[in-house]
Amino acid sequence: MHAGVENFVIVDRKTVGASFAAWPDETKFITPSFPSNSIGMLDLNSIAIGISPAFSMRVEHPTGAEYAEHLQGIAEFFELPLKENTEVKNIEKKNDIFTVNTNEGILKSKFVIWSAGEYQYPNLKGFNGSELCRHTSTVSRYSDLEGDDFLIIGGYESGIDAAVHLSNLDKKIRLFDMNAPWLEETSDPSVSLSTFSFERMDNPMFEKNTKLFPNTPVKSVTHQDGVYVLKTADGQTFSTPNQPLLAGGFTGSHKFVSHLFDMREDGFPVINDSDESTTTQGMYLCGPSVRHDGHIFCFIFKYRQRFAIVAQAIAESMDIPTDEFVEAYKSWGMYLDDLSCCGQECLTC
Numbered sequence: 328m329h330a331g332v333e334n335f336v337i338v339d340r341k342t343v344g345a346s347f348a349a350w351p352d353e354t355k356f357i358t359p360s361f362p363s364n365s366i367g368m369l370d371l372n373s374i375a376i377g378i379s380p381a382f383s384m385r386v387e388h389p390t391g392a393e394y395a396e397h398l399q400g401i402a403e404f405f406e407l408p409l410k411e412n413t414e415v416k417n418i419e420k421k422n423d424i425f426t427v428n429t430n431e432g433i434l435k436s437k438f439v440i441w442s443a444g445e446y447q448y449p450n451l452k453g454f455n456g457s458e459l460c461r462h463t464s465t466v467s468r469y470s471d472l473e474g475d476d477f478l479i480i481g482g483y484e485s486g487i488d489a490a491v492h493l494s495n496l497d498k499k500i501r502l503f504d505m506n507a508p509w510l511e512e513t514s515d516p517s518v519s520l521s522t523f524s525f526e527r528m529d530n531p532m533f534e535k536n537t538k539l540f541p542n543t544p545v546k547s548v549t550h551q552d553g554v555y556v557l558k559t560a561d562g563q564t565f566s567t568p569n570q571p572l573l574a575g576g577f578t579g580s581h582k583f584v585s586h587l588f589d590m591r592e593d594g595f596p597v598i599n600d601s602d603e604s605t606t607t608q609g610m611y612l613c614g615p616s617v618r619h620d621g622h623i624f625c626f627i628f629k630y631r632q633r634f635a636i637v638a639q640a641i642a643e644s645m646d647i648p649t650d651e652f653v654e655a656y657k658s659w660g661m662y663l664d665d666l667s668c669c670g671q672e673c674l675t676c
Contacts, residue, residue: 350391443580456548460573474569481574494536507541632663
């Protein structure tokens with residue numbers, strides 16, 4: 328809209344904010360919100376200029392349900408053209424036109440922006456017996472989980488979040504990670520844990536109830552006679568009567584459009600400087616699957632910096648002037664085209 332492109336539609340397989348609404352009830356944003364727009368610093372959890380979730384919701388760390396409601400409010404305010412409960416079956420391109428087949432009919436366009444996220448596509452693989460575990464994305468409320476002894480596989484944000492909530496309920500937790508995100512000496516939250524997670528790990532209940540197993544890959548999980556047995560790559564064995572929780576991340580929605588992109592060695596799409604497919608002109612990528620070299624854009628405050636890049640590319644291909652639009656987005660830190668500044672670490676003092 329701000330770029331001057333008026334003929335567009337937003338297709339959603341469910342409803343606006345559905346992935347956030349599906350979070351466990353206790354899970355909150357690890358990035359803090361603060362109404363700092365008045366001094367020219369956009370709220371970290373905002374996806375639009377002039378919008379502050381902190382101001383509208385009056386919370387610093389919103390829940391998924393709260394943020395979903397916030398997104399719905401934005402859609403209503405900007406009167407965005409939505410096609411909800413519309414599932415894309417496949418996308419093909421012929422003669423410079425994309426055909427998007429959905430359960431509600433066929434859509435045609437010269438441009439497609441794929442921004443279907445990843446939360447609804449959990450990674451259920453990684454070791455023998457992983458299908459016996461329960462992915463954390465399927466948990467509606469941690470307080471509803473029965474049992475007092477849990478094994479958690481995965482020690483990044485989702486795994487630590489699960490351990491925090493269960494330990495606060497006085498459950499015993501053993502958490503395994505093939506690496507050790509809580510020991511990473513980097514200020515990049517795409518690699519190490521957030522300060523919000525470190526702060527909660529410092530809680531006496533977490534220290535009392537949670538035992539961490541860093542650099543301990545899981546080899547297998549089996550289930551027999553009502554007991555789950557977890558074996559690690561170094562030969563250790565652990566058991567519990569409760570279904571282990573899998574916090575192994577997500578496969579992402581980009582797998583559904585892999586035929587329209589080349590793929591990197593890490594499985595993410597190859598994109599050019601405008602986040603456009605290098606093999607299919609007019610096919611763009613937005614959201615947490617965006618990768619440039621070693622830079623990971625997996626948080627809102629990161630990938631929102633690329634929205635205007637895509638909008639500018641599409642607008643300019645339609646001969647729409649973009650100078651004012653780009654300048655406005657640059658002034659709010661919503662336009663990152665110089666990736667040489669990425670990866671700057673914080674000082675240790």
